Amino acid sequence: xxDSHKETAQAQDHLHKVSDALASGAASRVRxxxxxxxxxxxxxxxxxxxxxPRIILWELVDPDDRGEVLLHVGDxxxxxxxxxMEAGELVALTENLDTDDxxxxxxxLPGTVIHEVLRSMDLQNxxxxxxxxxxxxxxxxxxxxxxxxxxxADVSLDVxxxxxxxxxxxxxxxxxxxxxxxxxxxxxxxxxxxxxxMDPELSVAEVMVRDVEGIxxxxxxxxxxxxxxxxxxxxxxxxxxNGRLVGRITIDDVVDVIRDEADHSLMSMAGxxxxxxxxxxxxxxxxxxxxxxxxxxxxxxxxxxxxxxxxATLQQIVALAVLMPIVASMGGIAGSQTLTIVIRGLxxxxxxxxxxxxxxTKELAVGALNGILWSVVVAVIAALWxxxxxxxxxxxxxxxxxxxxxxxxxxxxxLVLQRMGIDPALAGSVLxxxxxxxxxxxxxxxxxxxxxx
Amino acid sequence: xxDSHKETAQAQDHLHKVSDALASGAASRVRxxxxxxxxxxxxxxxxxxxxxPRIILWELVDPDDRGEVLLHVGDxxxxxxxxxMEAGELVALTENLDTDDxxxxxxxLPGTVIHEVLRSMDLQNxxxxxxxxxxxxxxxxxxxxxxxxxxxADVSLDVxxxxxxxxxxxxxxxxxxxxxxxxxxxxxxxxxxxxxxMDPELSVAEVMVRDVEGIxxxxxxxxxxxxxxxxxxxxxxxxxxNGRLVGRITIDDVVDVIRDEADHSLMSMAGxxxxxxxxxxxxxxxxxxxxxxxxxxxxxxxxxxxxxxxxATLQQIVALAVLMPIVASMGGIAGSQTLTIVIRGLxxxxxxxxxxxxxxTKELAVGALNGILWSVVVAVIAALWxxxxxxxxxxxxxxxxxxxxxxxxxxxxxLVLQRMGIDPALAGSVLxxxxxxxxxxxxxxxxxxxxxx
Numbered sequence: 006x007x008d009s010h011k012e013t014a015q016a017q018d019h020l021h022k023v024s025d026a027l028a029s030g031a032a033s034r035v036r037x038x039x040x041x042x043x044x045x046x047x048x049x050x051x052x053x054x055x056x057x058p059r060i061i062l063w064e065l066v067d068p069d070d071r072g073e074v075l076l077h078v079g080d081x082x083x084x085x086x087x088x089x090m091e092a093g094e095l096v097a098l099t100e101n102l103d104t105d106d107x108x109x110x111x112x113x114l115p116g117t118v119i120h121e122v123l124r125s126m127d128l129q130n131x132x133x134x135x136x137x138x139x140x141x142x143x144x145x146x147x148x149x150x151x152x153x154x155x156x157x158a159d160v161s162l163d164v165x166x167x168x169x170x171x172x173x174x175x176x177x178x179x180x181x182x183x184x185x186x187x188x189x190x191x192x193x194x195x196x197x198x199x200x201x202x203m204d205p206e207l208s209v210a211e212v213m214v215r216d217v218e219g220i221x222x223x224x225x226x227x228x229x230x231x232x233x234x235x236x237x238x239x240x241x242x243x244x245x246x247n248g249r250l251v252g253r254i255t256i257d258d259v260v261d262v263i264r265d266e267a268d269h270s271l272m273s274m275a276g277x278x279x280x281x282x283x284x285x286x287x288x289x290x291x292x293x294x295x296x297x298x299x300x301x302x303x304x305x306x307x308x309x310x311x312x313x314x315x316x317a318t319l320q321q322i323v324a325l326a327v328l329m330p331i332v333a334s335m336g337g338i339a340g341s342q343t344l345t346i347v348i349r350g351l352x353x354x355x356x357x358x359x360x361x362x363x364x365x366t367k368e369l370a371v372g373a374l375n376g377i378l379w380s381v382v383v384a385v386i387a388a389l390w391x392x393x394x395x396x397x398x399x400x401x402x403x404x405x406x407x408x409x410x411x412x413x414x415x416x417x418x419x420l421v422l423q424r425m426g427i428d429p430a431l432a433g434s435v436l437x438x439x440x441x442x443x444x445x446x447x448x449x450x451x452x453x454x455x456x457x458x
Numbered sequence: 459x460x461d462s463h464k465e466t467a468q469a470q471d472h473l474h475k476v477s478d479a480l481a482s483g484a485a486s487r488v489r490x491x492x493x494x495x496x497x498x499x500x501x502x503x504x505x506x507x508x509x510x511p512r513i514i515l516w517e518l519v520d521p522d523d524r525g526e527v528l529l530h531v532g533d534x535x536x537x538x539x540x541x542x543m544e545a546g547e548l549v550a551l552t553e554n555l556d557t558d559d560x561x562x563x564x565x566x567l568p569g570t571v572i573h574e575v576l577r578s579m580d581l582q583n584x585x586x587x588x589x590x591x592x593x594x595x596x597x598x599x600x601x602x603x604x605x606x607x608x609x610x611a612d613v614s615l616d617v618x619x620x621x622x623x624x625x626x627x628x629x630x631x632x633x634x635x636x637x638x639x640x641x642x643x644x645x646x647x648x649x650x651x652x653x654x655x656m657d658p659e660l661s662v663a664e665v666m667v668r669d670v671e672g673i674x675x676x677x678x679x680x681x682x683x684x685x686x687x688x689x690x691x692x693x694x695x696x697x698x699x700n701g702r703l704v705g706r707i708t709i710d711d712v713v714d715v716i717r718d719e720a721d722h723s724l725m726s727m728a729g730x731x732x733x734x735x736x737x738x739x740x741x742x743x744x745x746x747x748x749x750x751x752x753x754x755x756x757x758x759x760x761x762x763x764x765x766x767x768x769x770a771t772l773q774q775i776v777a778l779a780v781l782m783p784i785v786a787s788m789g790g791i792a793g794s795q796t797l798t799i800v801i802r803g804l805x806x807x808x809x810x811x812x813x814x815x816x817x818x819t820k821e822l823a824v825g826a827l828n829g830i831l832w833s834v835v836v837a838v839i840a841a842l843w844x845x846x847x848x849x850x851x852x853x854x855x856x857x858x859x860x861x862x863x864x865x866x867x868x869x870x871x872x873l874v875l876q877r878m879g880i881d882p883a884l885a886g887s888v889l890x891x892x893x894x895x896x897x898x899x900x901x902x903x904x905x906x907x908x909x910x911x
């Protein structure tokens with residue numbers, strides 16, 4: 006805990022110092038402060054300050070760093086900064102980037118700038134870039150880099166060693182060379198560690214790693230992340246449909262995918278966007294969130310309508326009005342636990358045909374047991390509070406019903422949504438609350454009408 | 459979408475085939491099926507099936523793979539499997555593991571087994587293991603591996619090259635050698651790519667990378683993950699307080715930290731544990747979740763008690779009972795959006811003293827604007843529904859009040875909890891709902907009592 010405070014303090018320190026310097030208008034001090042920060046750290050400060058100082062700070066970032074910094078900020082902050090820049094500046098900031106990063110960024114730039122950037126590249130780099138751009142951003146092809154070093158299988162390690170020394174440097178995060186045939190078809194990997202430890206007289210074919218398969222360029226980014234996690238990869242070859250090597254994916258790009266994917270469920274469940282800007286202008290935040298509130302309002306009105314059906318009952322037995330939120334709330338909480346487990350299980354690919362019935366049985370059993378347990382507690386308290394055994398029995402029965410329904414709904418809503426192609430993390434909780442509210446009020450007030458009037 | 463279906467189908471295919479074979483009791487078929495899977499994939503199948511077939515499947519896993527498989531399953535599934543094994547088997551499965559992984563696993567094993575494992579190791583490995591064990595699991599020291607290759611700064615690259623060839627292999631995920639002085643103090647990195655591309659006559663001191671600082675062994679795992687993300691590292695040196703090299707952290711361990719950390723917020727917000735077993739026995743799931751339901755029940759009773767204060771009002775104006783859930787629900791939804799943004803901002807270190815007041819002002823403004831917008835909508839609908847302008851005005855006012863309070867609470871609850879050392883993701887949503895329910899009912903029924911009776 007003490008440590009974590011210290012680190013938070015350290016990270017906050019950058020933010021604090023830069024904000025202070027910005028507020029006092031000391032441009033040279035700001036420039037000196039951010040000169041010592043890495044692009045990701047500058048991005049972090051930019052994301053943590055409101056729009057006006059953000060633009061002032063952005064103007065002070067070293068032009069050589071700007072491309073890298075833009076890659077590290079969220080989509081919304083990024084497009085805000087791009088809007089502030091002129092075409093010439095935008096072309097300049099693309100100059101120091103890797104092809105995969107450039108491809109990412111390019112999709113956010115205005116058409117004239119894209120044209121200019123492509124025109125200013127040499128033919129080889131232009132072909133490379135166009136190859137990355139031909140794949141969608143969230144596939145292996147969109148993630149990949151094209152700066153691969155390839156070797157042939159029939160040469161000796163000594164030839165490779167002499168070639169590398171002639172070359173003078175390797176692309177970032179190169180842990181292996183790629184072995185290809187004369188048609189560029191991927192054959193295997195030659196790890197740098199093999200080059201350094203094996204007898205130079207051996208041929209590449211004799212020592213190369215054959216059991217790392219190429220990743221198809223159309224594979225989704227999420228699946229690529231899973232492969233990297235499962236196999237502890239640092240980089241992996243990407244191939245086209247004919248088995249030809251088209252690039253390689255490195256782990257730094259995969260880490261971003263993992264982080265975004267995990268954030269996505271959390272933010273979606275509150276109707277938010279994981280790429281959003283925490284300092285988005287008040288009006289645009291209001292508009293986006295008001296849609297979510299509007300959708301939820303419809304479900305709230307539906308619940309009210311159900312209550313309205315029992316107006317006559319409520320008029321006579323006001324205890325029901327006092328107690329009814331308890332039934333709805335218990336159902337909502339229990340259901341959202343099942344819902345969260347299923348949404349995460351789906352994201353991690355843990356749930357499928359072979360085990361879904363078993364999981365449903367388990368969730369139903371948990372719901373029923375918790376229903377029985379808590380219905381007794383609530384029944385006793387309610388009976389004592391309103392001096393009526395009947396009121397106690399009715400609320401107890403309503404809670405058992407609602408918790409069983411909550412388990413069923415929490416389990417089946419995300420599965421149905423996924424089959425319909427709708428994101429379960431986004432729509433799941435609204436639908437669940439609708440079900441638990443409607444069933445909760447209906448069961449409790451319905452039982453009350455039948456047995457208490 | 460089509461692609462993602464295909465991949466899901468593929469991952470589900472393992473699960474499906476193995477489940478089928480298990481159900482039909484065909485042990486040799488199961489063994490053949492899992493023989494082709496990697497440890498992480500076997501772990502995934504184990505996590506996705508209920509307890510009884512899980513134990514049968516576990517018995518069929520190749521003993522050489524068991525250590526790796528255990529490392530890939532969640533804590534709860536892991537301890538279930540360990541419970542089923544005998545001491546001798548447990549000792550055997552520790553044999554093929556890296557020191558950092560062994561240290562992770564050892565903490566879950568019974569005392570007699572730990573003793574046995576330590577006794578069976580040679581002195582060097584034992585010292586290494588004890589060094590990792592001396593740090594807490596969620597620090598750099600606990601994450602690190604001790605199989606580092608060190609070199610001196612004053613030797614030539616040629617000497618290093620000959621040493622590596624003599625050695626014959628490098629530890630997994632080695633992208634750099636570590637340069638140390640005669641007292642083992644860390645000086646810099648010697649990347650393999652430098653070794654392969656620079657003139658062998660140069661000395662290590664002339665080409666080593668000096669600007670990668672060592673990570674202090676006490677640094678928390680979360681902070682280590684942040685460093686790796688910000689600096690695109692594959693491996694990094696770990697040093698003790700005297701600057702002496704004690705090990706290195708590799709990115710495969712960091713990816714696990716990132717995944718767990720992001721999962722933690724999602725699961726905690728529903729009162730769940732990210733290390734939990736989706737097929738935990740019904741009774742233990744029920745017990746764990748019932749605690750969460752019990753805590754929420756207290757807040758629901760608090761809300762009921764507030765409603766109870768207005769029994770007399772409700773008896774006369776039953777429309778208030780019908781409409782009151784709308785006020786509470788709108789507050790809960792709006793508040794949870796602010797809460798989620800703040801919880802994520804805290805986890806990503808985006809929120810601190812320098813910007814928290816600004817963020818609060820922004821969230822309050824968004825809450826107020828959405829309050830005004832939706833209060834008008836609700837007021838009109840309610841007025842028409844109950845043919846009473848007064849009812850409309852009162853519910854509108856209550857919604858504005860509750861949305862402003864929701865923004866304040868959603869903002870300040872996580873900050874206060876963090877300062878108290880309580881996990882905001884775990885306790886935040888319960889507290890928030892308590893506030894929005896109590897204030898919502900109080901405002902609406904209070905205004906109703908004053909102006910409608």
